[in-house]
Amino acid sequence: MPSLPFQIDLPRDWIIEAEAWQWVAVIGMAGAIALGLYGWNAGIAKRSTGQGLPGWGRWAMGLMRFCALGIMGFLLLEPLIQSVAYDEEKPVAIVLVDESASVxxxxxxxxADTLNAWSDALVQDLSQRGLEVERYGFAGELRPIVEGDSAFSWDGAQTNLNAAIRTLAPRIENRNVAGIVLASDGLINRGASPVYGVQWPNLPVWTVGLGDTTAVRDRWINTVNHNAVAYLGNAFPMQAFVESQGMEGQTGKLEVIHNGSIVASETWRTTGSSERTKLEFMLTAxxxxxxxxxxxVAPTEDEYDTGNNQRTLYIDVLESRRIIACVGAAAHPDLGALRMALESLESYDVRAFDIASLRDPNDLTDVLNQADVVIAHNLFGKRWVGMQWTKLLAMNDLPVWWLAADASSWEALQGENDLGVQMTASGDLTQTHRARLNPAFSALEWPEGLAEVVREWPPFFGPFEQAxxxxxxxxxxxxxxxxVETNDAFWGLRDASSGSKQI
Known part of the structure; x- marks a missing residue:
């Protein structure tokens, strides 16, 4: 006899949360009603249900009525039936293979054929041990290997193990996963470090090393340290680390080229079979x-790979630091966070003001005349020197980042304004939401991976209204x-006819 997917044992699996008086009330009322309808003595019989029936017939009818009323009362006590469902899942083994070209x-x-044959043999062996096997490849992102396409392809330009693990984690959550077999050469060039930054699932991980470990005769630029920003006429440092392998006794030369001309160079002699050399330069902007x-790095005779002898970098040279004016209606944590973030960047000079505690209005006026960018926080509907802030900043033709973070700013946006943004007036309701970058936005090129990072930002707090x-x-x-993705915009960019931008 086939077994059911679940079993119910009566009355052990009944759950009834009822007091003693409730049971007495149910049984007592059922008995009272049955007795009133089918009484036994002659006085009651004349006006009871079932007249003309013999005594045993009225007893039978009364017992049936008592049982029916008792069952109805029992159901009013809201009984529950506890059941357990069993779903057996075979253990799953995850095979994760690095598909970057460096392998x-x-x-x-x-x-490549040898690695694919190894992968097929591993899948067959794990299957024979009673495991289901899922295979994934990764380079810049995770790629499932479907059954019809059993081959890996080692053509990726990136190795981002962090992104692969983050994509894999939801796929294996709450599943019977026995462990992960990770095959990689360990050359991670994108994402967090697998040692410190990757959020590994709480599972066993078996690693398989790939790639060629044979020492070859080669020299390459490993790291370059430099300023992101420099100022016109000033000297700035540049530091390069060059790795040499199998170059014992050979002379190396590093050249720095700008606008097609060699602006600095340095030579050195390698003394060991494997050596790291630090070279420092001072250049003028x-x-x-x-x-x-x-x-x-100048190539040498019999060097294995000359493609890694060159490194390109960019430095932004400014005449002076850009001034950013952070102006708020009052002190606010948003302004503090923005100021801390901007002050960590060398190219910005941040000046912060809150109107509520401003002592000398001339200080703000002077900064607005010098500022390159203005961050306007909760200034909608407010005035300065007798003029709306929206008109005042438009007259100065400054790029502005407008932030509406309180009820007064939202109320101002519900009426006519100079920005061309109007919100509906649906009450004082608020909501929290996350952000999704517009993939069709073309005025800026989003950095790689920014869209995923933005989705993980803490929720935004804002009005319930539509804009x-x-x-x-x-x-x-x-x-x-x-x-749930919506097309309800909450962050936009506008180009003014003069070329300044507003966000």
């Missing part, structure tokens, strides 16, 4: 703008509620 570097042409510098944006605005980000 096959310095290897034979048949290495002679032109403003984003300047390109190329570091190049109507004029055609001059381009949407930067939409609201997202959990996994």
């Amino acid at each position: 096959l570097a310095r290897t034979e042409a048949t290495t 002679e032109a403003t703008g984003l300047q390109k510098y190329t570091l190049r 109507t944006w004029s055609p001059a605005w381009s949407t930067l980000a939409y609201r997202q509620f959990g996994d």
Whole structure:
């Protein structure tokens, strides 16, 4: 006889949370009603249900009525039936293989076929041991290997193990996973460090080393340290670390090239079979703008790979530090957080003001005349020197980041304003939501991985109202509620006819 997916044992699996008086009330009322309808003595019989029936017939009818009323009362006590369902799942083994091109570097042409054959043999062996096997490849992102396409392809330019693990974690959550087999050469060039930054699942991980460990005769630029920003006419440092392997007794030369000319160079002699050399330069910023510098190690005879002898970097040369004016209606944690973040960047000079405690209005006026960018926090609907802030900053033709973070600013946006953004007036309700970057936004090129990072930001707090944006605005980000994506914009960018921008 086939077994059911679950079993109910009566009365052991009944759960009834009822007091003693409730039981007495149910049984007593059922008995009283049955007795009233089918009484036994002659006086009651004349006016009771079942007249003409013999005594045993009225007793039978009364017992049936008592049972029916008792069952109805029992159901009013809201009984529950406890059941247990069993779902057996076979253990799952995860095979995660690094598909970056560095795995096959310095290897034979048949290495790819050998690795695919190893993968097939591993899957067969694990399957024979009673495990289900799921295979994934990763380079810049995770790629499931479906059954019809059993081959890995080692053509990725990146190795981002952190992104692969983050994508894999939801797929294996609450599943019977026996462990992860990770095959990689360990050359991580994107994402967090697998030692310190990767949030590994609480599972066993078996690692398999890939790649060629044979020492070859080679020299390459490992790391370059430099300032992101420099100022016109000033000297700035640059530090390079060059690795040499199998170059004992050989002379090396590093050149720094700017605008096609060699602006600095240094030579050294390698004394060991494996050596790291630190080279330092002081360069002068002679032109403003984003300047390109190329570091190049002169190739030597019989060097294995000359493609890693060059490194390109960019330095932003400014005439002076850019002034950012942070102006708020009152002191607010948002302004403090923005100020701390901007002050950590060398190229910005941050001046913060809150109108409520401003002592000398001339200080703010002077900064507004010098500022390159203004951050306006909760200034909607408020005035300065007799003029609305929106009109005042528009007259100065300054790029402005507008922030509406309180009820007074939201109320001001519900009426006519100079920005072309109007909110509906639906009451004092508020809500929290997350952000989703607009993939069609073309005025800026989003850095790689920023869209995923933005989705993990803490929730935003804002009004329940919907906003109507004029055609001059381009949407930067939409609201997202959990996994529900909307097209309700809450962050936009507008280009003024003069070229200044407003966010």
